[in-house]
Amino acid sequence: MAVQARRAVGVDIGGTGIKAGIVDLDKGILSSDRVKVATPPGAEPDDVLQAVRTVLDTLGVAVDHEVPLGVAFPAIVKGGRTMSAANVSKAWIGFEAEKFFEHGLGRSIHFANDADVAGVAEVRYGAAKGRSGLVILTTLGTGIGSALINNGTLVPNSELGHLQRAKHKGDAESYAAYSAMEREELSWEAWAERLQWYYSHVEFLFSPDLFIVGGGVSKHADKFLPMLDLQTPIVAAVHRNNAGIIGAAALALG
Incomplete structure (x- = not known):
């Protein structure tokens, strides 16, 4: 009899969309379709919980509590509490976000920062697997x-999107995030100039051994990297968005 693959559910809550899927933890790939809904306007806790x-429910795991569940959220997360609110x-x-979701979903979860869990995915299954030194995703x-x-160990809750730019009102993400490109209708070349400032600044501060670029726009990495x-070295994330x-999902099993 074949051994059943280890599975867990991952939910990724973002500023514009909430994505989820069932993950084969042995292979590090989705074993279901990816389900996505829009993040509710204002992203208030009760509305986000309902979207989750x-x-x-769409994945068919709303009442299947035997499958571990991990939830990623765009905030500093300490002890299950969200300490910031980005977008x-x-x-x-x-x-008390972790307790809020556990009560609202009627089950235990693993709750963490969204970029941190993306980093974990790339360490275990992607571009950072087996890499020594400092990797910045x-x-x-x-x-x-x-x-x-x-060296393969996550340093949680970094917030490098909020580095300040002296000549720009606001932080790095308001200047160089993909949303800035869309909002200001920038060309790939014009956006790349902003990314050049950003990555050069981070490189100067941390002297990393590898940059990994994730997010939905990473599927177009050939247009700007x-x-x-x-x-x-700077590469696109293997697992993209x-x-x-x-x-x-991986962190749901520790």
Whole structure:
């Protein structure tokens, strides 16, 4: 008899969309379709919880509590509490989010920062697997998320999307996230100039051994990564926009 693959569910909550899937943890790939719904306007806790219920119900695992569940969220997460609120309601700041989701879903979960879980996916199954030294993963989307991985170990809750730019009002993500490209209708070349500033600045601060670029735009990596001039190798995430789902599921089993 064949041994059944280890499975877990990953939910990746973002500023614009909530994605989920069932993950084969032996292979590090989705074993189901990816389900996605829009993040509710304002991203208030009760509305986000209802959206998560919707994706779990669509996957057919809303009442299957034998399959572990991991949830990724765009905030600093300490002890299950969300300590910041990037592109979601300010009601999440200081909020007992893990307990809130566990009560609302009627089950135990593993709850973590969204970029951190994407980093975990790339360490276990992707571009950072077996890499020594400092790897910095960034997710380019509504904002800029980051994960620091030193010799395979995650350093949680880095917020490199909020580095300040002296000549620009606001932080790095308001200037260089993919949403800025869309909002200002920038060409790939013009956006790459902003990314050049961003990655050069991070490179100067941390001297990493590898940059990994994730988020939905990473599927178009060939349109902008070759324009960047860095000392550090920079590659697209293997799992692209599924990294959050895969990493959240992986962490659900520890």
